Amino acid sequence: MHWFLWVVVLGGVFLPGCIFHRHRRKDLAAAVNPGDQPDKILYEKAINETAHGRYDVGRLTLQTLINTYPDSEFLAKAKLAIADSYFQEGGVSGLTQADAEYKDFITFFPTAPEAPQAQYRVGMSHFRMMAKSDRDPSEARMAEAELKEFLLKYPESPFAIRVKARLRETQEVLAQGEFETASFYQMRGAYRASLARYRDIVEKYPNFSLGDQALYGVGDSLEHLKTPKDAVPYYSRLVRYFPLSPRVEDAKKRLVAMGAPVPKPSKATMARAQADAARLHNRTLLGKLGVAMAVSPDTSATLRGPVEIGVAPGSVELARRVPAAPSPSTASIIAQPVSDASLSSEREGESKPAAENSNKGTSADAPDNSSNPSANETSPKAPENTVNSSGSQTSSKVPENKVDSSSNQTSSKAGESNANSASQEQSGTGTAEKKKGRFHLLKKVIKPF
Helix, strand or coil: CHHHHHHHHHHHHHHHHHHHCCCCCCCCCCCCCCCCCHHHHHHHHHHHHHHCCCHHHHHHHHHHHHHHCCCCCCHHHHHHHHHHHHHHHCHHHHHHHHHHHHHHHHHHCCCCCCHHHHHHHHHHHHHHCCCCCCCCCHHHHHHHHHHHHHHHHCCCCCCHHHHHHHHHHHHHHHHHHHHHHHHHHHHCCCHHHHHHHHHHHHHHCCCCCCHHHHHHHHHHHHHHCCCHHHHHHHHHHHHHHCCCCCCHHHHHHHHHHCCCCCCCCCHHHHHHHHHHHHHCCCCCHHHHHHHHHCCCCCCCCCCCCCCCCCCCHHHCCCCCCCCCCCCCCCCCCCCCCCCHHHHHHHHHHHHHHHHHHHHHHHHHHHHHHHCCHHHHHHHHHHHHHHHHHHHHCCCCCHHHHHHHHHHHHHHHHHHHHHHHHHHHHCCHHHHHHHHHHHHHHHHHHHCCC
8 A cells, every 4th residue: 555655656756747848859950942042041040949948058159150251142141149148148148259259240341230139138137137226227227228229220120119229227226326326324324425426326216116215315415514505496396296295384384484385296297107106006016025035127117208318319429440550562671791801891880980079078077187287297107205204214213203104195195186076077988087097106115115
C-alpha cells in the first residue's frame, strides 16, 4: 500500500513535466527555400533562434552574417536584431549591452527607418533599469536624457506618444526623490537647503503629482528666511494650477495676509484636476505593501499633461566639422646619401666659427686685464720671492721661516683675491691657466715644510 502511494506522488510530480515539455528538443531550424541567398538564410535562422529564447546562438549567427557578408542587404537588420536580442534577454548586463548596440546602430545607420525605434529602445533600456526614488537616480537621469533626445530628433515619430508617457513617469521618480530630500531639510529647519530643492522641483518638473506641496514648501521656506514678498508668486501658482489641493486654503490665507490678490483657476485647469483626481484611487493596505516590496518604482500617481523637455528644439546646435588645413602640393622630402668627406667638412666649418668667437672674446677681455697691471704683476711675484728666500736659509733660523711662511700665506691670499677679481673680468678661456698657476704656487709654498 505504501509503495502505491509513493508511485502516485512521484507520478503527480514528474508527469506534468513530461506532458508540457515533450517538444523541448524540437528542431528549431527554419524552413529554407531553394532559391534563398545564404545571407538571408542566416538572418532567418538567427531570428528563429532568438524568438525561441536561444539568444547566444542567434547572436552568433548574426555576427557570422555581418563578418561574412559585409555588403549584404540584411546588414542593418542584423545589427538591429543583435541589439533586440539583448533587450529581450533583459537583466542589467543584457540591457547595458543593448544600450551600446542600439547606439552603434544609430551611429552607422542614422537615416535608417529603424533609427527612431533604436533611440526609443535606448531610453527604455535605462527606464527598465531605473530604481526607486530613494535609490541611485543615475539610471533615471540617463533615461530622461535619452527620451528627451528622442523628442528633439523625431518629434513626428509614431513612438512619440509612448516616449512622452515614459518621460512623465521618469520625471515623476526623479521629482519624488528630490521632494523627499527637501522635506527632510525642511523638517530639520535647514530652510536654505529645502528652498533650493523645492525650487528645482518646481522649475524642472512642473507636472509632478506633489507639485502643490513643492510650491507650498517654497513659500514656507521663503517666509522663514524673512522674505515673504518672494513667496507670493508661488502661492499664486498653487491656487491657480492646483485648485483641488488641500494646501489651497492655506495659500489663500497667506496671500490675503500679505495683501496680494488671490487668482482663480481656469476651466481647463479645473477639468484636468478633476480628471486626475478621478483616475487616482486610494490603495488598500495590501496594495501599499506590494508597492513597498516591489523592485521597480511606483509611477501610478503620474499626472497627465504636457511634457517638460527643458530645451527648445530650435536652440539645439548641431556639431560642425572643422575643415582641415590644405597641405601644400609642392612640399616634398628627398633623402640623399652623404659621404664621410662631406660630414668632416661640415664639422670643420662648424668649428671655425666657434674658434673665431672665442678669439673675439679674449680680445675683448684684454683691455680689462691691462687696466689693472699692478694687481696682476705684483701678486704672483711676491710669493715666488718669499719662497726662494726661505729655501736659501739654513735650518737654524726656524722663527724666520715661520714669519716667511705667514707672509707667504698672506701674499698667497692676496694673490687669490686678485685672481678671483681678474677671473670675473676675463673670459672662460683663461680659467684653466689660472687654476694651473694656483696649483704650482700652492706646491711651492708647501714644499719647504
